[in-house]
Amino acid sequence: MSEESVIYIDASGHILGRLASIVAKKLLEGYNVYVVNVEKAVLSGDKQRVIQGYKLLFRVRTHVNPEKPGIRRPRSPVSIFRRAVRGMLPMDKPRGRLAYKRLRVFIGIPPELSNVEFTKYPSAMYTRLRGRYITVEELSRELGWRGVAK
Numbered sequence: 001m002s003e004e005s006v007i008y009i010d011a012s013g014h015i016l017g018r019l020a021s022i023v024a025k026k027l028l029e030g031y032n033v034y035v036v037n038v039e040k041a042v043l044s045g046d047k048q049r050v051i052q053g054y055k056l057l058f059r060v061r062t063h064v065n066p067e068k069p070g071i072r073r074p075r076s077p078v079s080i081f082r083r084a085v086r087g088m089l090p091m092d093k094p095r096g097r098l099a100y101k102r103l104r105v106f107i108g109i110p111p112e113l114s115n116v117e118f119t120k121y122p123s124a125m126y127t128r129l130r131g132r133y134i135t136v137e138e139l140s141r142e143l144g145w146r147g148v149a150k
Helices: 016-028 047-059 077-086 094-101 136-143
Strands: 006-010 032-036 042-044 103-105 133-135
Touching: 006 016, 016 032, 016 042, 016 077, 016 094, 042 136, 047 133, 047 136, 077 103, 077 136, 094 103, 133 136
Parallel strands: 006 032, 032 103
Antiparallel strands: 042 133
16 A cells, blocks of 8 residues: 555544545545544534434334334444445445445544644535534434543
């Protein structure tokens, strides 16, 4: 793995969907992508509206057996981000599956990446938002993620 084919991204202050689309594109181009501080990414919208939108997914049931809970939904910041990127990749094709395997996501900055220069994308920063927003960590805690202690 050459150093040129690796991208290190600091997700703090980025809009989740915009950053996920940039990451998906880089993965499809063949880069290995490391994303740190994913819990500090933001979702646009009023806090309660965003939380209620995610909680709606927990009430989805199956037609065959309505008592059985539906699909497992992501709760941790890492899982939420990975799911967002996964939705932007062609997972039904080998190219998309291989690209997804090149993604590494972390909460905070792991010690082995502490001396690395991180990339920020101005086109995906939260300063472009006019309205309210919520961090992925706040959303995860509302969804029941216990996570790392503060």
